Amino acid sequence: QNVQKLADYRPYPFVLTATRLHFALNPAATEVRAALSFSPRDADMPQDLVLDGGRGVELLSLTLDGEVPDPAHVIRRNETLTLSAAALPPHPFLLETTVRIDPSANTACEGLYISNGMFCTQCEAEGFRHITFYPDRPDVMATFHVTIDSDLPVLLSNGNPVGQSQGRAEWHDPWPKPSYLFALVAGELAAVSDSFTTRSGRRVALNVWVRPRDQDRAGFAMESLIKSMKWDEDVYGREYDLDVFNIVAVDDFNMGAMENKGLNIFNSKLVLASPDTATDGDYERIEAVIAHEYFHNWTGNRITCRDWFQLCLKEGLTVFRDQQFTSDMRSAAVKRIEDVQALRSRQFREDQGPLAHPPRPDRYEEINNFYTATVYEKGAEVIGMLKRLVGDDGYRRALDLYFDRHDGDAATIEDWLKVFEDATGRDLTQFKRWYTDAGTPRLTMAEDWQPGVAGGRLSLTFKQETPPTPGQPEKLPRVIPIAVGLIGPNGDEVAPTQVLEMTEASQSFIVEGLGARPVVSALRGFSAPVVLTRPMDDQTRAFLLAHDTDPFSRWEAGRDLALSALTAAAQGLAPGGDHVAAIGRLIADDAADPAFRALCLTLPGEEEIATRLFSEGKVPDPEAIHAAREAMALRMAETHQDLLSRLYDGMAVSGPYRPDAADAARRSLRNAVLALLTRIDGGERAEILFGIAGNMTERMAALIALLRRGRGQAELAALHDLFDGNRLVMDKWFAVQPMAALPAQAAPIARTLSQRADFDWKNPNRFRALLGGLAANHAGFHAADGSGYDFTAEWLLRMDPFNPQIAARMSAVFETWTRYDAGRRAKALAALERIAAADGLSRNTREMVSRMIA
Ligand code: B3K
Ligand code: ZN
Numbered sequence: 001q002n003v004q005k006l007a008d009y010r011p012y013p014f015v016l017t018a019t020r021l022h023f024a025l026n027p028a029a030t031e032v033r034a035a036l037s038f039s040p041r042d043a044d045m046p047q048d049l050v051l052d053g054g055r056g057v058e059l060l061s062l063t064l065d066g067e068v069p070d071p072a073h074v075i076r077r078n079e080t081l082t083l084s085a086a087a088l089p090p091h092p093f094l095l096e097t098t099v100r101i102d103p104s105a106n107t108a109c110e111g112l113y114i115s116n117g118m119f120c121t122q123c124e125a126e127g128f129r130h131i132t133f134y135p136d137r138p139d140v141m142a143t144f145h146v147t148i149d150s151d152l153p154v155l156l157s158n159g160n161p162v163g164q165s166q167g168r169a170e171w172h173d174p175w176p177k178p179s180y181l182f183a184l185v186a187g188e189l190a191a192v193s194d195s196f197t198t199r200s201g202r203r204v205a206l207n208v209w210v211r212p213r214d215q216d217r218a219g220f221a222m223e224s225l226i227k228s229m230k231w232d233e234d235v236y237g238r239e240y241d242l243d244v245f246n247i248v249a250v251d252d253f254n255m256g257a258m259e260n261k262g263l264n265i266f267n268s269k270l271v272l273a274s275p276d277t278a279t280d281g282d283y284e285r286i287e288a289v290i291a292h293e294y295f296h297n298w299t300g301n302r303i304t305c306r307d308w309f310q311l312c313l314k315e316g317l318t319v320f321r322d323q324q325f326t327s328d329m330r331s332a333a334v335k336r337i338e339d340v341q342a343l344r345s346r347q348f349r350e351d352q353g354p355l356a357h358p359p360r361p362d363r364y365e366e367i368n369n370f371y372t373a374t375v376y377e378k379g380a381e382v383i384g385m386l387k388r389l390v391g392d393d394g395y396r397r398a399l400d401l402y403f404d405r406h407d408g409d410a411a412t413i414e415d416w417l418k419v420f421e422d423a424t425g426r427d428l429t430q431f432k433r434w435y436t437d438a439g440t441p442r443l444t445m446a447e448d449w450q451p452g453v454a455g456g457r458l459s460l461t462f463k464q465e466t467p468p469t470p471g472q473p474e475k476l477p478r479v480i481p482i483a484v485g486l487i488g489p490n491g492d493e494v495a496p497t498q499v500l501e502m503t504e505a506s507q508s509f510i511v512e513g514l515g516a517r518p519v520v521s522a523l524r525g526f527s528a529p530v531v532l533t534r535p536m537d538d539q540t541r542a543f544l545l546a547h548d549t550d551p552f553s554r555w556e557a558g559r560d561l562a563l564s565a566l567t568a569a570a571q572g573l574a575p576g577g578d579h580v581a582a583i584g585r586l587i588a589d590d591a592a593d594p595a596f597r598a599l600c601l602t603l604p605g606e607e608e609i610a611t612r613l614f615s616e617g618k619v620p621d622p623e624a625i626h627a628a629r630e631a632m633a634l635r636m637a638e639t640h641q642d643l644l645s646r647l648y649d650g651m652a653v654s655g656p657y658r659p660d661a662a663d664a665a666r667r668s669l670r671n672a673v674l675a676l677l678t679r680i681d682g683g684e685r686a687e688i689l690f691g692i693a694g695n696m697t698e699r700m701a702a703l704i705a706l707l708r709r710g711r712g713q714a715e716l717a718a719l720h721d722l723f724d725g726n727r728l729v730m731d732k733w734f735a736v737q738p739m740a741a742l743p744a745q746a747a748p749i750a751r752t753l754s755q756r757a758d759f760d761w762k763n764p765n766r767f768r769a770l771l772g773g774l775a776a777n778h779a780g781f782h783a784a785d786g787s788g789y790d791f792t793a794e795w796l797l798r799m800d801p802f803n804p805q806i807a808a809r810m811s812a813v814f815e816t817w818t819r820y821d822a823g824r825r826a827k828a829l830a831a832l833e834r835i836a837a838a839d840g841l842s843r844n845t846r847e848m849v850s851r852m853i854a
């Protein structure tokens with residue numbers, strides 16, 4: 001197979017200084033002229049010039065310094081075009097090509113394609129090679145000058161506009177960039193416009209481009225952009241560097257968004273929002289992703305990656321930055337808890353199965369398969385640990401040095417760690433294992449209390465071990481920052497948070513002069529992405545839930561309490577402890593933050609319970625897990641019925657809808673309460689709320705609460721009637737049905753929906769809505785009869801020839817298959833083998849499936 005290895009990295013033998021492109025746009029036959037100014041890196045060592053170029057790129061002409069070279073020196077292979085060394089001069093030269101491509105036939109949404117009549121591009125990671133012949137690798141950086149000929153009214157590319165006339169636009173990007181950051185958009189678009197003046201006084205024109213009828217839903221994206229620009233100046237000292245910043249929303253997009261220099265392209269679901277079509281969650285996500293793509297301007301664009309193995313250099317750091325931004329804009333405590341929940345449900349799950357890989361992998365077949373939770377979210381956690389280890393000042397100095405030293409570079413993880421070493425004097429050799437090793441370390445903590453010694457001595461002994469992952473059977477100990485605080489028996493904190501630095505496989509830390517035995521609050525703020533186990537009874541957990549001063553650890557104590565009861569019940573054991581009572585105290589605590597109470601009130605999901613059971617060496621039973629969770633939710637509702645109904649009645653948010661954190665928090669608590677009450681009120685409250693709700697957040701919460709109880713058909717029909725023409729709302733309509741269905745219904749419902757005329761499966765969002773909705777129903781996807789697996793496999797096979805990236809990414813819903821019982825395993829394996837056996841399977845899906853069945 002075509003395996004790429006980090007160890008094989010070689011610099012490109014030519015320097016490309018300037019790229020000039022000319023596009024004559026036409027849906028089925030676009031002509032692209034490229035003029036590339038190369039110079040050999042070493043004139044004494046003649047080398048072949050190898051350009052990437054996909055099959056759909058038809059070469060019409062080629063000249064070297066204006067001359068047609070001897071055809072024997074021009075070699076076209078499947079995915080490359082080579083000019084032999086013999087044809088190349090030992091000095092700078094100009095290579096000019098003209099090619100023809102067919103955007104209308106491009107269904108993979110990679111390269112130049114058409115979405116809803118509008119031309120757009122997606123070049124990361126290797127899409128540019130479908131536009132023209134080019135050294136399509138991130139360490140080849142050039143300035144770009146782009147001319148676009150088209151009758152369409154809006155013609156955009158990277159950089160600054162340098163000329164606009166009827167049917168033609170010209171753009172110049174002075175900042176050298178790799179091809180993956182190139183973008184072009186042409187269409188009938190309308191803008192929401194504003195401006196931002198940077199702190200050095202540069203006035204930047206800002207536009208969010210959408211289809212004319214969506215203009216009234218683009219305002220929140222613009223507000224988010226302005227906040228992001230300000231924040232990056234205030235917190236990181238980073239200023240924007242062009243005269244314009246454009247954002248464009250497109251309907252057909254493989255991922256969330258793309259940080260092309262000066263021209264970010266977004267999936268329309270991450271731009272468009274109005275109270276009646278978007279939920280609070282959508283608003284928060286839009287704000288975060290707008291920020292994320294904007295922050296890439298420095299972490300990704302000004303400093304890019306040397307090669308794709310270094311992807312987490314830009315992605316981990318940019319996720320870390322967008323997390324910091326959201327914490328500053330909203331509630332830091334809530335954001336941290338949400339991020340840990342996401343990490344556990346997506347990244348820990350990845351680390352536990354056949355797709356586990358390090359944040360910096362050292363081999364891949366298809367790089368698009370590595371835009372994963374490990375590269376992004378774990379990549380961000382690793383930076384959080386670095387910051388904790390070097391402190392806030394050390395972090396700031398290291399980042400200043402990074403921007404200073406590497407501006408304009410294509411950098412590596414080694415460069416990144418070196419700036420921390422140089423700025424702080426620390427040796428990060430051992431720390432680097434976080435980048436090179438896969439797997440989630442298991443950390444255990446044991447306590448030893450000696451009241452008679454040294455005025456009361458507590459020793460904490462930690463042991464770490466990382467289970468084997470594919471290709472990495474043995475693991476060495478990592479540096480683990482463990483944030484610890486101590487709480488006295490009366491609930492007061494006796495020792496504030498301190499960071500213990502664990503470097504050995506087993507290590508003890510001692511605190512003396514403690515008087516009475518404290519309760520240990522360990523791994524505060526989730527200071528490292530590890531699974532911590534410690535002997536702790538439910539009483540202590542309830543104590544921490546009541547008294548911990550660290551909001552994450554407080555929430556974690558409640559979570560543990562719920563998980564220990566749920567995992568016991570899912571194995572047919574009597575649930576110990578009293579999670580239901582502890583939660584009751586929290587519901588009654590009106591002084592506590594509503595968002596925090598909502599988080600505590602929502603029981604761990606079935607997937608999370610399965611992950612916990614599996615990490616304890618058990619085989620999770622999806623039906624038993626579902627039943628255990630349902631039973632506990634019902635008990636919570638029945639036990640606290642009065643408290644909950646009072647809370648529900650008292651929490652209604654009045655006044656016009658605002659998507660801010662305070663209002664969203666109140667709605668999230670009230671909706672969590674509604675989900676419980678719907679279990680005992682026959683659906684009455686949810687039906688009323690659905691009818692009167694003035695916003696999508698409440699409407700969706702009511703609908704989901706009803707669907708989970710096997711009701712809600714009238715509401716589904718009403719939602720469909722109201723929003724038939726709105727793609728984004730209809731995506732929710734498709735997603736929510738299999739997701740919230742009773743398990744036995746999930747796959748049949750998905751199948752019925754897939755037969756509808758409006759299941760426009762070629763649209764990535766619609767496809768993801770239906771298949772992702774089913775996968776989000778744990779007991780439904782893992783139905784014992786294999787119906788969930790079969791349905792999913794069928795559709796992956798259908799999608800693969802059309803859009804391999806989407807098929808391959810979605811195939812990861814199978815990544816946990818080895819956890820389950822023999823019957824389910826056999827059915828999942830059969831489904832995976834059916835996919836593997838398909839003729840002409842894409843490289844993307846083939847790699848994913850073979851890793852999963854290896
Ligand atoms: N860098 C893009 C992701 C590109 C994915 C290519 N398959 C968006 C982001 O992370 O900001
Ligand atoms: Zn990113």
